[in-house]
Amino acid sequence: MVGRRGFLATLVVSALGLARRAWTQGAHLLRYRPLARPVAIPLEDMQTQWRARPFVADGVTLDTAAAPNQPIRISGMVVRTGPPGENTPERFQAVCLRCPHEGCDVDYVSDPKTLPPELVAEIGHPVTEPVYVCPCHNSTFTVEEGQRLAGPAPRGLYRFRVTSVSGAAIEIGEVEEDVLLFV
Ligand code: FES
Numbered sequence: 001m002v003g004r005r006g007f008l009a010t011l012v013v014s015a016l017g018l019a020r021r022a023w024t025q026g027a028h029l030l031r032y033r034p035l036a037r038p039v040a041i042p043l044e045d046m047q048t049q050w051r052a053r054p055f056v057a058d059g060v061t062l063d064t065a066a067a068p069n070q071p072i073r074i075s076g077m078v079v080r081t082g083p084p085g086e087n088t089p090e091r092f093q094a095v096c097l098r099c100p101h102e103g104c105d106v107d108y109v110s111d112p113k114t115l116p117p118e119l120v121a122e123i124g125h126p127v128t129e130p131v132y133v134c135p136c137h138n139s140t141f142t143v144e145e146g147q148r149l150a151g152p153a154p155r156g157l158y159r160f161r162v163t164s165v166s167g168a169a170i171e172i173g174e175v176e177e178d179v180l181l182f183v
Contacts, residue, residue: 032161032174035059036071040169041078043087050130050143052079052108054097057160057172062180074098074179076160077108078172079130079143087165094160094172095132095146096179101153104136108143115140122150132157 036058045053054077061070075097082091097105109115112127119138120127131149132141139151146157163173 030159031177033059033062033177033180034174035172038163038171038173039076040171043165043167043169046078046080046092046170047084049080049083050110052077052110052130055094055172057175059175059180061182062177065181072180072182074175075105076172077132078160078162078170079108081144087167089162089165089170092162092165092170093144093146094162095141095143096158096160096175097132098158098179098182099134099136099139099153100155100158101134101137101139101151104134106132106134106139106141106157109133119150124150 039055039057041053041055054075057074057076059072059074061068061072063069076094077097078092078094080091081093099106108130109132110130112129112131115127115131115133119133119140123140130143132143132146134151134153137152139153140149141147141157142149146159148156158176158179160172161174162170164171
């Protein structure tokens with residue numbers, strides 16, 4: 001027979017499991033909007049793993065933005081996260097460079113061995129893959145999904161969606177909706 005304490009422990013574990021699942025699903029339920037025109041990155045520029053390429057995308061602010069229906073330019077970076085030859089959209093990740101803390105542009109750090117020890121200590125585990133680091137207050141983000149690893153940023157980096165990869169180009173066709181609220 002399960003005692004009261006065991007029952008409560010089971011309840012807590014179940015609640016934590018549900019919360020974790022909801023958080024994980026939420027991370028994949030970002031809302032995206034089409035860019036004013038898709039960005040095309042030549043595939044030949046992106047042949048090696050962790051190759052990064054900056055780009056500028058054109059969007060239009062939302063009806064609900066402080067300045068609605070205005071053209072907006074968004075700086076981004078696309079990175080090949082998968083090995084050469086795997087040319088599917090999931091193997092390329094694109095984020096907005098604007099830091100969600102106070103708006104500085106983040107830097108792409110291709111060699112994590114160059115990260116300062118105090119930053120690695122704040123992250124709390126060894127860093128073996130490239131990351132983005134904000135030069136203003138050291139918020140640090142993964143390249144895979146732009147998730148926050150350290151620093152004062154209230155969330156991960158805003159994301160673009162790679163909508164297709166053809167034999168010639170990577171197409172970035174959508175951006176996270178919240179970006180289009182920026183003035
Ligand atoms: S503006 Fe990026 S961490 Fe503050």
